[in-house]
Amino acid sequence: MKQDNLANRIKELRVRHGYSQESLANETNLGLRTIQRIENGESVPRGDTLQKISKALKTSPDELLDWSLAKDNGFLLLLALSPLSFLIFPLLGIIVPLVLWITKRHKIEGVDRYGKKILNFQITWTGFLFLFYIFSILAVLRVIRVDLSFFNPLGQISLLSIALVLLVVNILFSVINAIRVYKQKRVWYPAIPLLR
Incomplete structure (x- = not known):
């Protein structure tokens, strides 16, 4: 060195x-x-x-x-795709990027910045998913009445379709931002900025 x-x-x-x-x-x-x-x-x-x-x-x-701040676009691409681990189990969408971020944030250029954005997005998304699960359980138990006819004039939107929308949103943001990382363009994740 x-x-x-x-x-x-x-x-x-x-x-x-x-x-x-x-x-x-x-x-x-x-x-x-x-x-x-x-x-x-x-x-x-x-x-x-x-x-x-x-x-x-x-x-x-x-x-x-x-210490040396290396450039490794392959690792950045892996980091950008790591949120897709939520497909196995929702919390893995936070755990896998967190482990990658912690281990390489001071060693590879861009990992600290991208890692925080990804983690903020995944934590926000997982929070919405958790609230959705609570909402769904309360709706199934008839504790609350769910009338989503405003969104669908033909009848109620199934809770399953809302869950699928949440899953597709996560997949789309992960894939689109992975492509942007590969092309060395700026990424964008809508999230509550918990990590700064």
Whole structure:
């Protein structure tokens, strides 16, 4: 790994955590000049110094040393298609993208940004699906009366058709945005922004 990459990574993490060089020096019990030399690429932290810096920046020494933001469009495509795992079980539509996002968000360019959008969409969609299940159970038990004739003048819309619409919406957004990722275009997922 190039020394400049390590220096840039330490500086980026320091700024992300809201530390000044002086506050990082205080947090690590290292000298201000030591932090400055490391960030300028004049010296490489080793041993105890590397341990102290990685602890203060909430990372591991290995992640600091191995860090490089790679480009991997194949992984981004996999991430974009991962919500389709909901077809096996609805919560997998959140779990699979979450695992992919957590493992690669600091290693592959675009994973952090796309992962948050996908997770926000999947959490929002799963919330609507959960509310639909509750609504359906209450309707079947006749706790609430369901009259959807406004939507269908010929009679009531079946609850199954609403469920199918929800499934198709998820599939369409996953496939369309996967194509957009493949073509390196901007993606759009309608969602409540829970992860920012």
